[in-house]
Amino acid sequence: MKKTLLRGLFNVLPLVLSIWLFWSLFESLDEVGNFLFGLVHITELFKGAGFLLILILLFVAGLLFSVSPIAWLYDFVIRQLMRFPFFKTVYSSINDIASLMSSDNKNKNQQTVLVHQANNTYIVGFIMANETPEPLSNALPDGDWVPVLFPLSYQIAGITTLVKREDLTIVDWSFEDAMRYNLTAGISVSAKDKEEKEKEKEKEKQTTDHATNEQK
Template identity: 65%
Template sequence: MKNTLSRGLTNLLPMVLSLWLFWSLFISLDGLGHLLLDIVELDNTFVGAGFILVAVLVFISGLLFSFSPFAWLYGWLEQQLMKFPLFKSVYGSIRDIAGLMKRDGKPKNQKTVLIKQANGGYVVGFIMNQTAPKPLTDALPEGEWVPVLFQLSYQMAGVTSLVKREDLIEVDWSFEDAMRFNLTAGISAKSITAVNDKKAIKTANSEQDAPADKPQ
């Protein structure tokens, strides 16, 4: 009985929570769209019309940002608002997080690395940028220092440390899979399976490419 309930909860809970989260997001955006429709006195609409309106507006804004005059105007407005300390802190954090979501067409600076600890163990970290800020490098001893993020399990927070590049071990592991591994403290079976599958494919390819032994 206990195992059956546990198995049902384990399988249903992620699906239910995900659907609830996306449904809540849909309702919120739909409500925002209906507020815009009410402004132009189009209140007799179906459920989802507000969501469609918001999606269309976001798409149009994406097209506008491809034009230099609009992008320049938005950049100027952004610089003016960034003069306010509180807005700068909140907006800057949200913008940086949103920047992590847009990875297509950009060099992927976020690399997975291992850092050896004093007790002989290793910690999974992420190179978030290839260079550290100049005020920090000026204060640190000579060497090539890079900012490395150590993700804390079960939360988005983490600790950023400056580590010498020569002390890093780069890992052939995608940022997304390694992040999932860290966030779930290694419980995520998907990230582990992805790594094992990749190793198996590499091993199979190396065996195929290896020259066959000559008959004696």
């Protein structure tokens, strides 16, 4: 009974927490949108109207930032605000996380690699950029050095190590699947892997059933 209860908990908990997280985000954005409606003396139209308003404003902002004068003006304002140390620290941290999550800023050259260790073991890492900053290049011995990220389990942060490209083993593995594997130490597998395993089990079951029917 205990195992059955835990199995139900571990299967239902991720779904419940995910729904709760997205619902909380929806409620928060909806409240902000309704506050903006209130500034122009518009009462709540329907549930979710504030959320739709925020989405529309974000879409309009995206269009505006594609216009050079608007983008230049925004950059100018940010540069002025960056003169304040506290603002610079907070803004830079949030901006780095947003850039990491943005699909527009994803490095198409991200590669999954294996790095050989001294004790004849390998560690999974990721080439995040093809160039090393000039100060580091000047300090390092001659060679083609690239920054390799070794993420820490269940954390955004990780250890960045500079490794010679010739010492890396390129792996034909998608960044998302390899990152998921690394963060969970192999506990989590991709949906594609699960689907393939289920198909294999189903195929084996059909083969076994067919063999059993022929024997009968």
